[in-house]
Amino acid sequence: MAISAGDLRFRVGFFQRALQSDGYGNTQSEFPDDPEFTVSAAIVPKLGGESIQAARLVGRKHVNITVRSSGVTRMVSESWKARDMRSGVDYNIRSIIDPDGKRQWIEMLCEEGVAV
Numbered sequence: 846m847a848i849s850a851g852d853l854r855f856r857v858g859f860f861q862r863a864l865q866s867d868g869y870g871n872t873q874s875e876f877p878d879d880p881e882f883t884v885s886a887a888i889v890p891k892l893g894g895e896s897i898q899a900a901r902l903v904g905r906k907h908v909n910i911t912v913r914s915s916g917v918t919r920m921v922s923e924s925w926k927a928r929d930m931r932s933g934v935d936y937n938i939r940s941i942i943d944p945d946g947k948r949q950w951i952e953m954l955c956e957e958g959v960a961v
Contacts, residue, residue: 848911848950853885856930857910859921876926883930884918887911891954906957908936914948927955 858880864872891907910927912918921927927936936955944952 848887852887852911853913855886855888856883857886857888857912858883858928858930859918860926860928862924880928880930881925882917884912884915888929907939908955908957910936910953910955911944912951912953914943914951918951921951921953927953 859882860876860880862874863877864874866872887910889909889911891909921938921941923938923941925938927938928934929936934957936957938953938955940954942952942954944950
């Protein structure tokens with residue numbers, strides 16, 4: 846699927862965990878309230894699924910988030926989370942690829958409905 850500028854209809858914020866000392870020699874981390882940066886993106890639903898968690902059936906929804914490749918978007922890793930800034934939905938980033946190998950776009954397989 847070819848992406849064009851007109852497909853980037855969503856504002857997506859990217860959040861990196863902030864590591865803090867707990868005072869006992871360990872580090873704990875929380876996501877900040879404000880994103881590191883926001884960019885225009887395309888969000889395309891991929892597939893759904895179900896899993897068993899705590900003896901209950903839980904639905905999962907996967908999406909592909911595509912953004913322009915830039916210095917800041919190339920910093921994002923699987924330990925970050927993405928948020929649709931309009932709807933407030935958080936996504937756990939599962940994998941990140943350069944779909945055409947030209948460093949023009951970054952495509953992230955993300956999952957909604959799981960702990961991030």
